[in-house]
Amino acid sequence: MTVSKAAEKSSEKASNAAKGRKDAPEGLPEALQLGELSEQLGYVLKRAQLKVFENFLRCMASLQLTPAQFSVLLLVEKNPGRNQTEIASTLGILRPNFVAMLDNLESRDLCARIRSTNDRRSHILVLTDKGKAVLTRAKKLVATKHESRLNELLGQANREALLEMLSKIANEF
Amino acid sequence: MTVSKAAEKSSEKASNAAKGRKDAPEGLPEALQLGELSEQLGYVLKRAQLKVFENFLRCMASLQLTPAQFSVLLLVEKNPGRNQTEIASTLGILRPNFVAMLDNLESRDLCARIRSTNDRRSHILVLTDKGKAVLTRAKKLVATKHESRLNELLGQANREALLEMLSKIANEF
C-alpha cells in the first residue's frame, strides 16, 4: 500500500478514467520516478549548480554579491592593472555585457576604471579600498558559510576530488 | 614576434606603464592568474556544466534535442499518464514556461497532450510512436557519444563517485 502510491494514482487515472469512478480513497502525494534522469550527467550537474548558486546568494545576502560579481572582484584583486577585455574574456563574459556589470560595481565604489596612460583606449581595473574590504569579508563568508558545507557534506578528501574532476571536465570535455 | 602580440600589450601595461617605455621586446601571451577562483565550487561547477551542455547539444545535433527537452521525454516515458503540472514541477520548470516547451515537442510529433477524462482540466502527457523512436536513438547517442566521454576522462569508478557527489549536493546542499 505505501509503496504503491504512484501505482494507485496513475492507475486511478488510467483505470478510473475507464471505469468512470472518482471515489477511491486516496494514498499519498506520490512522487514521480526519475528513472534514468538521475544518471544523466548534465541533469545532475545543472541541479547541483543551481543549489550551489542559491546557497551562495543566501550566504552573500549581507554583501549583495552575486557569484559573477564575486568572481570579478577576485580576478581583479589577483590581476591588478588589467583592462576590461582581459578580465571579461577570462571569465567568459562578453565585453558588451561586462559594461553594465562594471557600472554596477563602480557605482557601489567596489572597483574603479582608470584610463590607461600608455593606451588611452583601455580602462585599467582596480579594487577600491572599500572593494578590498568587502572582498575580504566576502571571502570569509564564503569560506565559513558556503565552502565549509562541502566539507560537512562530502568530507575534505572527497571535496578535493570533486573539485579536481569538475576542473578536468571544464577544461578537457 | 608572432607569439607576442597579446603579450606585448599587456605586460606593456603592467611594467612599461610605470617606466613609460613601450619598446621592450615582449615575452609570452600571458594568461591571467585565476587564483582562488579555481577553488571556488560555484565557479568550477558552472564552467563544467556549460561544457557538458555544449557537448550534449553537439551530440544531439542530428535529433535537435536540448538537455531540457531530453529530460522531458525521459520523464514522460518513465511516468506515462501524468499531467503537465506534475512533469513540469518535478523538473523544476514553472508551468507557464512549460507550455511553450510542450508546444514545441507536440508540433514535432514527439509527445501528445490528451485531455483527461476524469479531470477535464488537465492534460495527460504521453510519447508518440515517433517520440519513443527518437528517444531511443537519443539515449544511444547520449550513451555512446556523451556519457562515454566521462569514462574516458575520469574512469568508471570516478564517474560513479562524481555522480553520487553531485546528487548529494543537488539534494542536500
Added chain:
DNA sequence: TGATAATTGTTATGAACCATATCAAATATC
C-alpha cells in the same frame, strides 16, 4: 444543494542573462 475556494493549462508580461552588429576614439600596421 449551491456559493466559494482551489486547481489546471494558458496568456501576457517583465527581469536577467547571453550574443551580435556597430560606433567613435585610439592605436597598430605597412
Added chain:
DNA sequence: GATATTTGATATGGTTCATAACAATTATCA
C-alpha cells in the same frame, strides 16, 4: 600617412526565468 585593428560602449534581439491574471473545471463545506 592611409588603412586596418583594438577598446569601451550602445543598441538590439534572443533565451531563459519568474509573477500575475484568466477561463474552465473541480473540490470544499456551510
